[in-house]
Structures are given as C-alpha cells and as structure tokens.
Amino acid sequence: xxxxxxxxxxxxxxxxxxxxxxxxxxxKLEAIDPRDELGEREFTLLKDILDELKGQGGDxxxxxxxxxNTLIRNSYFVENIxxxxx
Numbered sequence: 001x002x003x004x005x006x007x008x009x010x011x012x013x014x015x016x017x018x019x020x021x022x023x024x025x026x027x028k029l030e031a032i033d034p035r036d037e038l039g040e041r042e043f044t045l046l047k048d049i050l051d052e053l054k055g056q057g058g059d060x061x062x063x064x065x066x067x068x069n070t071l072i073r074n075s076y077f078v079e080n081i082x083x084x085x086x
Contacts, residue, residue, distance in 0.1 A: 009042050015076035019053070019060050019067045022046055 006028045010021060029035060029043040050067070058068035 010046070015073045017071040019058070019069055019071065022049060023060070023062055023067075026050060 006024055010017065010025050026043070026046040029039055029046065032039060035043055053067050053071075054065045056066070056068055058066050060067045060069050
C-alpha cells in the first residue's frame with residue numbers, strides 16, 4: 001500500500017486482503033485526532049478485525065502478537081476452482 005492508498009478506506013469487498021494494509025490504515029487513523037464520524041467507524045472496524053486476528057499465528061508480527069499475512073475470502077476458492085477446470 002503506498003502513501004496515497006493510505007488515504008483510502010480498505011476495500012473489504014476484495015477477495016484477498018493483506019494484513020499489512022490493514023495495519024497501515026489502522027495506524028494512520030490512530031494518529032488522526034479528532035477523527036470524523038466515518039473515520040471513527042472505520043477505525044473501530046479495523047481495531048475489531050485486528051483484535052479478532054491477534055494471536056492467530058502467521059507471518060506478521062505487530063505489537064508483540066502474530067497475525068496471518070493474507071486474508072482470503074472463502075468464495076475466492078469456490079469461484080476459482082471452477083475456472084481452473086474450464
């Protein structure tokens with residue numbers, strides 16, 4: 001994620017998310033005080049996601065906990081399995 005992308009919310013509709021992008025966006029929003037209502041909702045959502053993933057193992061160590069490096073939507077596998085047989 002480049003600096004310009006940090007100004008944009010995470011696209012949770014994507015099939016694949018990089019935990020480093022989520023962390024970078026969280027840290028950017030964390031540094032903003034005060035946050036507007038939309039920024040506060042996004043910050044809370046990112047915090048909840050990071051709290052849920054904390055300690056789930058993986059390749060990314062952040063704030064003394066391990067996180068999975070990549071999040072992949074279940075539907076990604078179903079949709080792409082059929083494409084590989086065509």
